[in-house]
Amino acid sequence: xxxxxxxxxxxxLLKAFRAYGGVRDERALKAWFTTILVNCARDRYRRxxxxxxxxxxxxxxxxxxxxxxxxxxxxxxxxxLHLDFxxxxxxxxxxxxxxxxxxxxxxxxVLVHMEDLATKQVARMLQVPLGTLxxxxxxxxxxxxxxxxxxxxxxxxxxxxxxxxxxxxALT
Amino acid sequence: MxxxxxxxxxxxxxxxxxxxxxxxxxxxxxxxxxxxxxxxxEFAEELxxxxxxxxxxxMPDDVEGRLTAFLHGxxxx
Numbered sequence: 453x454x455x456x457x458x459x460x461x462x463x464x465l466l467k468a469f470r471a472y473g474g475v476r477d478e479r480a481l482k483a484w485f486t487t488i489l490v491n492c493a494r495d496r497y498r499r500x501x502x503x504x505x506x507x508x509x510x511x512x513x514x515x516x517x518x519x520x521x522x523x524x525x526x527x528x529x530x531x532x533l534h535l536d537f538x539x540x541x542x543x544x545x546x547x548x549x550x551x552x553x554x555x556x557x558x559x560x561x562v563l564v565h566m567e568d569l570a571t572k573q574v575a576r577m578l579q580v581p582l583g584t585l586x587x588x589x590x591x592x593x594x595x596x597x598x599x600x601x602x603x604x605x606x607x608x609x610x611x612x613x614x615x616x617x618x619x620x621x622a623l624t
Numbered sequence: 625m626x627x628x629x630x631x632x633x634x635x636x637x638x639x640x641x642x643x644x645x646x647x648x649x650x651x652x653x654x655x656x657x658x659x660x661x662x663x664x665x666e667f668a669e670e671l672x673x674x675x676x677x678x679x680x681x682x683m684p685d686d687v688e689g690r691l692t693a694f695l696h697g698x699x700x701x
Contacts, residue, residue, distance in 0.1 A: 458687055458691070461691060465698065466698060469699075478629075504625075506630050507686065516632060516664065517667070517671075518664045520661075522663075534663075538670060538674050541674075543678055546674075546675075547678070556630070561675070562679075564640075565672060565676060566675055566676060566678065567679060568676070571640070589636070590637070593671075596675075619631055
């Protein structure tokens with residue numbers, strides 16, 4: 453966790469501590485706390501003058517990781533090609549890929565698919581219409597797929613795994 | 625019937641039940657006859673599980689220690 457993230461969490465804890473008396477429904481605590489954290493992050497980015505990144509998406513819109521893996525066939529001896537591809541990624545790799553995405557797309561992905569929050573809830577948190585949130589999720593997933601492939605190629609994940617597989621095959 | 629491109633574009637939303645009943649019916653109709661898009665659907669499900677399984681990376685001990693100390697500081701202030 454970087455200094456900036458830790459600072460944000462401290463700021464969030466302070467705000468949550470002050471506002472805790474107003475919490476009526478303890479079952480909604482997670483969403484309540486996450487909303488404070490998201491707001492703290494957004495305020496900080498605004499103060500720093502960071503603009504939401506508008507990534508040219510025409511390249512990723514047509515990208516299919518499923519098709520890419522099938523066509524490139526990085527593990528010729530595998531019976532479960534797509535699963536084997538995902539298995540090359542450790543937790544650090546996955547977070548490195550996620551950190552590389554623009555926050556506009558990373559936040560919806562993390563909140564919906566990793567924190568298991570409902571899309572309507574996340575739209576309210578991020579103060580965007582549901583349609584905008586769904587569009588960002590769609591683009592975020594596309595960017596994530598593309599970035600997974602690029603990361604695997606750049607970091608030799610496919611080459612090392614393929615070499616290991618070929619060695620195993622040769623020994624049997 | 626919708627094209628592969630249209631079907632693939634909506635697969636995640638289909639999995640999340642974020643498409644209308646009409647769109648869901650069109651996607652299902654397509655999936656019934658398109659083996660490749662069924663593969664896309666299975667992989668989309670894998671990717672969803674993959675993302676969910678990497679939630680909440682462990683907080684480093686030193687950061688956890690500092691945040692806990694910070695919380696105690698607020699409480700006792």
